[in-house]
Amino acid sequence: MLIRKPSRCRLQLIGLFSLLLTACQAADAQRFDRRVLDDTFAGGYGVELADIDGDGRTDIVALATTPAQFAWYRNPDWQKFTISTTAAGNIAAASHDIDGDGDTDIVLASAFNLRASTEGGFVHWLENPGNPTKNQEWTQHLIDKIPTSHRLRWADVNGDDKLELINLPIIGIGATEPDYAVGAELTAYTIPRDPRSSPWGKVIISDELEMAHGLTVMDWDEDGRDDLLTASFGGIDLFQLASRGLMVDQTTLGAGNRGTRPNQGSSEVGVGSLEDERFIASIEPWHGNEVVVYRANADGTLQGGAPWAREVIDSEFVGGHALVVADLNNDGSDEIIAGHRSSPFGLYTYRYMADTQTWQRSTLDAGGIGVAGLAVEDFNADGFVDIVTVGSSTANVVLFENAGR
Secondary structure (H helix, E strand, O other): OOOOOOOHHHHHHHHHHHHHHHHHHHHHOOOEEEEEEEOOOOOEEEEEEEOOOOOOOOEEEEEEOOOOEEEEEEOOOOEEEEOOOOOOOOOEEEEEOOOOOOOOEEEEEEOOOOOOOOOOOEEEEEEOOOOOOOOOOOEEEEEEEOOOEEEEEEEOOOOOOOOEEEEEEOOOOOOOOOOOOOOEEEEEEEOOOOOOOOOOEEEEEEEEEOOOOEEEEEOOOOOOOOEEEEEEOOEEEEEEEEEOOEEEEEEEEEOOEOOOOOOOEOOOOEEEEEOOEEEEEEEEOOOOOEEEEEEEOOOOOOEOOEOEEEEEEEOOOOOEEEEEEEOOOOOOEOEEEEEEOOOOOEEEEEEEEOOOOEEEEEEEEOOOOOEEEEEEEOOOOOOOOEEEEEEOOOOEEEEEEEOOO
């Protein structure tokens, strides 16, 4: 068999073309400066953002499940301070001034064990001591105990201009693998007048979601009340209070991956816009391999029994676990940031290319972070959104500072 070798001139042209292509890709990709804030954070799971010390800057709160850690990093020097050394099995946190004294307190879900769905699930609020750089053991106050409490958010779901605490357990009480066929108690709490000693008001919004891993808060219909979007075995669901004549109106928007349990449904949920068009982003199935985008069907047809069309834009994740949506380059359209926590690890951004109607993937980190948690914020007030991530098996907290276009 005769194999023709390319001429030297042709090789030079190929090399030049490759260099030009690489240069164009580099110019098109947004630059982020990688900064490791902590490389001793074994078992890292979640990240929360709040002004902990009251200096007007957003700090980073990180938590680890096993071995347990709960700490915050001070902006801008990123010095680490402990919040609690006694809480264990930490899984979620949500910040708010609970006692109305002007500083930021934090709710923590702890004692998490997916294989023990009848125990644990403590929800405490930890009282900011006022001098959080000196006092590194915040006082804990019990709110409730729901086994496998897993996602915490603050939302004004009833439109009274006061925030309620939302608690989404991952599975229902008594659920077992691999089907986990018991609904989780999606619960809202109201802050009592004396949150240190009085019981918190409690309403169960839904007890039907199975394997509920993702939760996002937004005012979906712009009526002045926050709505909830969940990712579970059932796909992407929208919960709205006092809507369409119902106490709780539940609408399935995206069908999710319809595989066999436990490889089913949706694992994360985020909402963004492409100029004036809304989209939903997800990782699927649970702890899955796919990054998925949902866009509303203009003709109102159903796909998988849901009104939003499903498009897989990446299928190479291993243990996909974190996703957020943000406008990284200030062009008026949002990008997707998503990562997976199992080897070979990876953190990526996805940018919609209107001319080709495709999503362009760019690598933020390859192999260095087992991504378990993600958050975005303009930490240095330069007008561009930065990205912070917590790695689980890689034991690190890493900040990606957005260098602009």
